[in-house]
Amino acid sequence: MAHIAVIGGSLAGLRAVETLRTDGFSGNITVVNAEDSAPYDRPPLSKKFLSGEWEADRIQLRKPSDIDELGATWLNSTHATALNVASRELTLNTSSVLNYDACIIATGGIARELPQQPHAQGIHQLRTLHDAQALREELQPGKKLVVIGAGFIGLEAAATAVARVALSRFLKAYLHRSFVGSVKRWV
Numbered sequence: 001m002a003h004i005a006v007i008g009g010s011l012a013g014l015r016a017v018e019t020l021r022t023d024g025f026s027g028n029i030t031v032v033n034a035e036d037s038a039p040y041d042r043p044p045l046s047k048k049f050l051s052g053e054w055e056a057d058r059i060q061l062r063k064p065s066d067i068d069e070l071g072a073t074w075l076n077s078t079h080a081t082a083l084n085v086a087s088r089e090l091t092l093n094t095s096s097v098l099n100y101d102a103c104i105i106a107t108g109g110i111a112r113e114l115p116q117q118p119h120a121q122g123i124h125q126l127r128t129l130h131d132a133q134a135l136r137e138e139l140q141p142g143k144k145l146v147v148i149g150a151g152f153i154g155l156e157a158a159a160t161a162v163a164r165v166a167l168s169r170f171l172k173a174y175l176h177r178s179f180v181g182s183v184k185r186w187v
């Protein structure tokens with residue numbers, strides 16, 4: 001039976017699998033997915049997920065049952081490391097080798113790093129769910145945020161950070177006022 005390997009398990013990888021099935025492909029499909037989660041929507045990572053309005057379950061692209069129905073094998077937390085097109089072999093970081101009849105490369109984009117960029121606490125990229133989770137935990141009143149990159153993602157992250165901290169300040173002031181008001185009424 002024919003075997004199609006899909007590298008990348010995000011939006012493009014998912015849509016490729018869905019299209020194969022809708023078009024009647026009934027062979028084996030293996031999705032090699034570097035991330036540890038089912039496909040999710042990245043746009044909210046700089047918006048409602050970063051602001052804390054939404055949690056991870058709101059940004060899943062498909063329900064687990066819809067993914068199961070596609071009948072593909074998902075290898076999560078697995079990287080494709082080499083592709084031999086002559087022998088049609090795909091090597092994984094687990095040292096396994098997949099034989100395929102066709103291979104779809106849906107590896108998307110990555111954030112460009114600065115020269116010698118340190119990987120240290122307080123330095124974030126904004127590309128994955130884990131990146132957004134780590135950043136949002138640090139967006140607290142009193143902290144200073146420097147955004148490198150003034151494209152859509154950088155500007156959205158900056159706007160969300162300002163709104164998140166402003167809301168947090170407002171709630172603090174509001175709760176303080178309500179609490180002090182209540183205490184005054186009691187004494």
Ligand SMILES: Cc1cc2nc3c(=O)[nH]c(=O)nc-3n(C[C@H](O)[C@H](O)[C@H](O)COP(=O)(O)OP(=O)(O)OC[C@H]3O[C@@H](n4cnc5c(N)ncnc54)[C@H](O)[C@@H]3O)c2cc1C
Binds near residue numbers: 041079080110126
């Ligand atoms: C924070 C943020 C906000 C965004 N906002 C918007 C928006 O408002 N509007 C809009 O139109 N677009 C937006 N985008 C862009 C949009 O999310 C992308 O266009 C979309 O994710 C592209 O999907 P993709 O599947 O092609 O690639 P990606 O989503 O990049 O997925 C590629 C996948 O392949 C995996 N992969 C890479 N190499 C390997 C390998 N060797 N082995 C296995 N897996 C591998 C990656 O880990 C990743 O999971 C945003 C992106 C980000 C990060």
